[in-house]
Amino acid sequence: MISVIGGIRASFPILVKLATLLPLPIFKEVNASGNRVFGYATESINRYKRLLAENPENPKPTVFTKLYNAGEEGLPDNEIRDDAQSFIVAGSDTTANTLTYLVWAVCRDPQIKKKLVDELAEIRDDFTDEDLRSLPYLNQVINEALRLYPAVPSALPRSVPPKGTTMGGHWIPGGSTVSTQLYSLHRDPVAYPDPEK
Template structure:
C-alpha cells in the first residue's frame, strides 16, 4: 500500500467499498472518540476463545465504554507502580539469561528471551502467576497454543468461509487450532478462579494484578466470561508485540556504535537505585524508543472502521455510509513530509 500512497496520494480506494488512508487529519477523524467511526465487521471474528467479546473486539459503544472504565484504572501510571517490581525482577532475569547465552554460544537469541520476558510479565499481571519461561528457557503449553491460535486467527480473519467449511470437512490444522483454543480458555478460567480464591482468602493485601479490583468486586464489576476474554486479549496484546519492538530496538542500537555509545552514556548517568520516573526523564532513551516504534511498529496492519450511516467527508472526500476506511501506521510513519529521510 505504501507505493500506492506515493503514486496516488494519501487517500486510495482499494475496493468498491474500502478505502485506505495515510493522512494525519484522516486518521484523527476516523479514530476520534467524539464522533466515532465504529469498528468494521472484521472485529466480530476477533472474540475471545470463549466466544465473548472484549474491550478490543467489541463494536458496541456502550460495552466498550463500560469495559474501558472498568479496566483503565489498573493501567494508570499510579497503579502500575504497584506492579513495577514484577517487571523489574523479570527484566533482570532476562538480561541475566541473555548474558549467559552469550557466554555459552557467543551469540544470543534476544527475540526468544524478550518474548519469554514479556509473556512472563503479562502472564503474572493478568493471572497472578508467571509462566516461568525465563527460568525454564522454553515455551510452555499455553504459549505454544497461543502461537497456533494466532496462525489460525490469521486464516479466520482473511478467509472466514474456509473456517465455516472446515466444520463439515475435518482438517488437522483446524482441529488442532480448536483444541489449542479450548486449552487456552480452560487455563484462563482456572487461573482467574484460582486468583479469586486467593483474593477471598486474603482480601486486604492480595498480590496486585490488572484484574484485582474486578476480582474483589469493588464497585461495578464484570461478568466472569468477559473477564476471561479480556485476560486473553491482554496476553495477546502484551507479549509478542512488545518483544518484537524490544528486539528491533536491541538490534538497531547494537549495529550503530554512535547511538549505542550515546545511549549508554545517558543510562550510566543514572544513580544505582534509579526509579521509573528517572528512567522516563532520559531524553535520548525516549527518542530511541519512539523511533523504534515508528520504523519497526509491531502491529502495522490496517485498523478498519465504518463510515457512519449518513456518510462523511474524510480528508476532502465524500464517502457514503457503510464504506470501510482504514489507516495503517506503516505508511504514515514513512511520510517524508512529516519525517525527513523516514527510512533512517
C-alpha cells in the same frame, strides 16, 4: 504472531474462520496458540476466583479485582476472560517484539549505540523511573523503534457513521470500515523527512 493474528481477526474476522478450514500447518499453529492463550486466560480467572473464595473480605488485588467488585454492573466471566487474553498478549508478545527490534536497531548502528551507551553511563546506580524518563536520547530511541517496528502493526478498525463522511478529500459511504495503515503513516516523508533513518 498473536498480535498479527489479532489485527487480522479485528479487521477481517471471516478470514480467521475460513483459515481454520484449510489443511495448512500454519493455520493449525495459529489456532493452537490462540487456544493456549485462551487456556491461560481461563486459568487466570479461575485462580482469582479461588483467591477470592479463600479470603472474600480482603482479596489480593489483581487486574480482575475491580471487574469482580462491580457485581451485577460488572462484566460477565466470558468478557473478563477476553480481557485477560488481551492482557496476556499485551504484556508478553508485544513487549518481546518491541524489545527485539529495539536492540537490533541499536546494535546495527554503531553511532546510535555509542550515544545511547554514553547517556546511560551517566545515570546513577540507584536510578528511578523519573531518571529514565529524563533521558532524552533513550526516549527518542524507544519512540523511533515503536514508530518503525510497531509490535501491533494493525490499527483499530472504526465504522463510518450511517450518513457517510469525507476524509482526506475522499467520500466514504456509511457503514464502511476504516483504519489507519501504520506502516505508511509512520513512513510519511511529510511527517518524517528521512523516514527510514
